[in-house]
Amino acid sequence: MGLVRYLQPRVEGDLRPLLDDHAWLHQVADALGSPLNLVLPEQVARNVEQFRRVLAAHHLSGGVYFAHKANRSHALVRALAGAGSGIDVASLGELQHALGAGFTPERIMATGPKSREYLWLAARSGVIVNADSVAELSGLAAIVATHGLPTVRVMARLSGFAGTGTTVLSRASRFGIPATGAGPLWDVLDKHRDQLDFLGVAYHLDTVGLPEKAAALEGCLTAMDEAGQRGLNPRAIDIGGGFGLNYLADATEWESWTTELTSAVLGRRPPLTWNGHGYGLRNEGGTVRGALSVYPAHRSVAGPDYLDTLLRTESALYRRPLGTLVLDHLYDLYAEPGRALLDQCGAVLLRVEQVGDDGRGETLVRVAGNGTDVGLEQHGVLMDPILVPRGDPQPGGPAGVYLTGNLCLEADLITRRKVFLPSRPQPGDLLVFANTAGYLMDFSAGGALMQPTARTIAAYRAGDAWRWCLDDGYWPVTGREEIG
Numbered sequence: 426m427g428l429v430r431y432l433q434p435r436v437e438g439d440l441r442p443l444l445d446d447h448a449w450l451h452q453v454a455d456a457l458g459s460p461l462n463l464v465l466p467e468q469v470a471r472n473v474e475q476f477r478r479v480l481a482a483h484h485l486s487g488g489v490y491f492a493h494k495a496n497r498s499h500a501l502v503r504a505l506a507g508a509g510s511g512i513d514v515a516s517l518g519e520l521q522h523a524l525g526a527g528f529t530p531e532r533i534m535a536t537g538p539k540s541r542e543y544l545w546l547a548a549r550s551g552v553i554v555n556a557d558s559v560a561e562l563s564g565l566a567a568i569v570a571t572h573g574l575p576t577v578r579v580m581a582r583l584s585g586f587a588g589t590g591t592t593v594l595s596r597a598s599r600f601g602i603p604a605t606g607a608g609p610l611w612d613v614l615d616k617h618r619d620q621l622d623f624l625g626v627a628y629h630l631d632t633v634g635l636p637e638k639a640a641a642l643e644g645c646l647t648a649m650d651e652a653g654q655r656g657l658n659p660r661a662i663d664i665g666g667g668f669g670l671n672y673l674a675d676a677t678e679w680e681s682w683t684t685e686l687t688s689a690v691l692g693r694r695p696p697l698t699w700n701g702h703g704y705g706l707r708n709e710g711g712t713v714r715g716a717l718s719v720y721p722a723h724r725s726v727a728g729p730d731y732l733d734t735l736l737r738t739e740s741a742l743y744r745r746p747l748g749t750l751v752l753d754h755l756y757d758l759y760a761e762p763g764r765a766l767l768d769q770c771g772a773v774l775l776r777v778e779q780v781g782d783d784g785r786g787e788t789l790v791r792v793a794g795n796g797t798d799v800g801l802e803q804h805g806v807l808m809d810p811i812l813v814p815r816g817d818p819q820p821g822g823p824a825g826v827y828l829t830g831n832l833c834l835e836a837d838l839i840t841r842r843k844v845f846l847p848s849r850p851q852p853g854d855l856l857v858f859a860n861t862a863g864y865l866m867d868f869s870a871g872g873a874l875m876q877p878t879a880r881t882i883a884a885y886r887a888g889d890a891w892r893w894c895l896d897d898g899y900w901p902v903t904g905r906e907e908i909g
């Protein structure tokens with residue numbers, strides 16, 4: 426037991442009773458196969474409300490735009506449309522999906538790399554275009570002028586923010602216009618006033634580091650001043666996503682696992698990972714070098730609380746809380762949470778196919794699914810699945826096992842981390858990864874080796890009972906009979 430290092434998932438809200446209902450889980454997996462995705466559209470609608478409450482508590486107007494890329498589910502996107510949320514789309518396909526799900530154009534923000542077709546549909550339908558470069562803005566202006574389209578509301582994504590000194594604080598990004606040299610941006614906006622209505626500036630940083638985010642928001646406030654001085658009339662700041670999600674139930678399990686990983690890399694304890702993989706750490710002559718490059722799976726401040734903390738953070742430059750500065754200027758504040766908005770909104774079910782030993786003392790558990798069906802490795806998220814036995818659990822106590830997938834590839838592990846379960850699984854059992862709706866479900870699922878990809882079902886409440894339907898059959902009216 427001393428060698429057991431659980432990383433138990435945090436399971437809350439409606440996901441808890443569903444994942445506790447083992448008979449129901451087996452029933453749906455028997456009917457629809459493995460892998461199987463489960464989403465909870467009503468939960469996402471509640472989550473958006475939590476973010477909105479933070480904006481309201483800071484007396485800020487603006488809105489929440491769900492970063493669609495985090496999940497392809499129709500049910501989740503339609504539930505958000507029904508809940509009055511905004512949506513951040515990052516491709517032509519996502520824009521079409523959002524329009525078809527019921528989002529009206531004023532609630533859609535088009536981000537990401539943009540083809541001419543994507544720009545045309547964005548302009549034609551009147552959504553906000555959040556541009557990555559000056560060239561994109563001139564291209565958009567040309568499309569608007571040539572095709573006689575109405576003026577488009579645009580935002581400009583900035584990157585490379587300086588701190589209070591001259592040091593650039595934010596990490597290098599391939600997206601965005603340099604915040605410290607925005608002259609060409611103001612020129613293009615000035616030149617194309619008839620085609621482009623400049624709403625304001627934006628950032629999205631691929632980090633949950635608060636100092637970087639605070640420097641970026643401060644940089645946006647400075648840029649808004651600059652734009653005002655150039656005679657533009659900016660009125661909104663978009664602070665992107667990256668509010669983080671707390672995957673684990675217990676902070677001490679996370680601390681202890683990361684400490685033990687270091688010991689394992691040094692060879693001071695049996696490996697905790699496949700072939701001694703160090704997740705960025707390595708042993709150089711008895712000293713650990715490198716940096717742990719995984720998602721910080723336990724987070725004490727995440728999601729709406731993170732937004733609140735950011736807005737309370739004092740600007741080093743302006744000596745006032747960032748939220749107060751936004752309010753004083755009467756700017757709208759937009760946020761684009763992806764992962765955080767999907768907290769407790771889904772799970773992936775995998776059936777155990779085979780359990781065996783690898784001849785080196787390790788237990789291998791092969792599941793009906795693969796590493797593209799649950800993107801733990803791709804996104805660096807480490808957590809244990811929940812074991813849902815079909816019959817009585819095996820005696821013998823906790824088991825540390827490696828989960829292998831159904832691809833005929835050495836590299837196909839569901840996670841290179843040894844996962845810990847309360848008992849040894851058996852064929853026919855289910856392993857359920859909780860809280861996978863954000864990026865860990867269908868982000869990169871593909872049909873490699875013609876293996877089946879997961880079906881997705883939406884579970885929703887009908888009075889006291891739970892019901893489910895196929896993902897593409899769910900709409901916000903499903904299961905609710907209006908009395909008229």
Ligand SMILES: Cc1ncc(COP(=O)(O)O)c(C=O)c1O
Nearest residue numbers: 492629666667668761762763764
């Ligand atoms: C422009 C933009 N906004 C929002 C997000 C969502 O980030 P997260 O899921 O970390 O909240 C992303 C993610 O890549 C993004 O690129």
